[in-house]
Amino acid sequence: MQESPTPGSAAGSVVVAADFVSQLLPVEHGRRIALFLDVDGTLVGFSPTPADTTIPLHLRESLDTLTRQLDGAVSIVSGRSMRDLDRLFPDAGFTRIGAHGGVIQTPTELLASAPAPDPALLLRVRDVLQRAVAADPRLYLEDKEVSVALHYRRAPERELEVRSLISELAPDGSGLRIQWGAAVAEIRGDSFDKGTAIAALLAVAPFHGRVPLYFGDDYTDVPALRHVASVGGKSITVGPRLSDTIYLHLDGPGEVISVLHALSVALQARRAGEV
Numbered sequence: 650m651q652e653s654p655t656p657g658s659a660a661g662s663v664v665v666a667a668d669f670v671s672q673l674l675p676v677e678h679g680r681r682i683a684l685f686l687d688v689d690g691t692l693v694g695f696s697p698t699p700a701d702t703t704i705p706l707h708l709r710e711s712l713d714t715l716t717r718q719l720d721g722a723v724s725i726v727s728g729r730s731m732r733d734l735d736r737l738f739p740d741a742g743f744t745r746i747g748a749h750g751g752v753i754q755t756p757t758e759l760l761a762s763a764p765a766p767d768p769a770l771l772l773r774v775r776d777v778l779q780r781a782v783a784a785d786p787r788l789y790l791e792d793k794e795v796s797v798a799l800h801y802r803r804a805p806e807r808e809l810e811v812r813s814l815i816s817e818l819a820p821d822g823s824g825l826r827i828q829w830g831a832a833v834a835e836i837r838g839d840s841f842d843k844g845t846a847i848a849a850l851l852a853v854a855p856f857h858g859r860v861p862l863y864f865g866d867d868y869t870d871v872p873a874l875r876h877v878a879s880v881g882g883k884s885i886t887v888g889p890r891l892s893d894t895i896y897l898h899l900d901g902p903g904e905v906i907s908v909l910h911a912l913s914v915a916l917q918a919r920r921a922g923e924v
């Protein structure tokens with residue numbers, strides 16, 4: 650593993666992370682794991698806008714090491730567009746799930762791309778939200794392949810107004826789904842979520858037959874957390890938003906990075922083929 654300091658890498662944290670990892674690894678001989686990791690709020694903290702986020706080198710090295718150790722059974726799972734994930738994780742040797750499960754890109758092929766909602770509907774949504782952003786530049790419009798997201802992290806006092814506006818734009822029965830996130834509201838098609846994407850990946854190599862581990866911090870992760878728990882995997886919530894659930898819990902990205910490091914050490918100790 651890399652030698653550079655990582656968040657939470659003090660000696661005490663390493664011991665705690667090793668203890669945590671012992672709860673994650675399957676005890677059955679020969680069972681191997683697959684790793685699914687949300688990005689914002691799980692691997693990295695939140696930035697004022699999604700475009701400000703960068704991935705620290707030590708985190709990328711950790712992901713690359715785990716990908717080698719798990720024979721490719723690692724996937725990023727994000728609400729971001731695939732274009733944005735390509736910017737954050739250039740030349741990734743691991744799988745990326747983008748747009749809340751709407752797009753699945755393995756290192757070699759585009760596995761799934763959900764149909765975008767009715768273009769006329771989305772055009773109207775875009776138009777209204779662009780006007781909202783023009784009136785208050787603290788709002789930030791993120792245009793993805795199959796959805797549109799309005800971020801209001803820089804204008805938190807406007808949350809109720811944003812919620813009201815978004816709810817009007819995507820009423821029940823419109824064929825659109827509202828995805829509420831951390832200071833973001835997104836309007837997208839209603840035929841997929843992160844849980845359906847995880848299920849799709851667990852049906853194919855190199856994920857098939859493995860015990861899934863899922864790390865996520867937000868309501869958008871709940872379908873995936875539930876799916877992973879339902880198939881005998883381990884669901885881990887991160888940060889304050891999902892801290893009252895039944896799942897294992899970590900306080901923030903610093904602890905996640907410590908656990909990933911400890912996981913890599915444990916995999917190394919057990920050797921490939923035995924985990």
Ligand SMILES: [Mg+2]
Binds near residue numbers: 687865
């Ligand atoms: Mg997140």
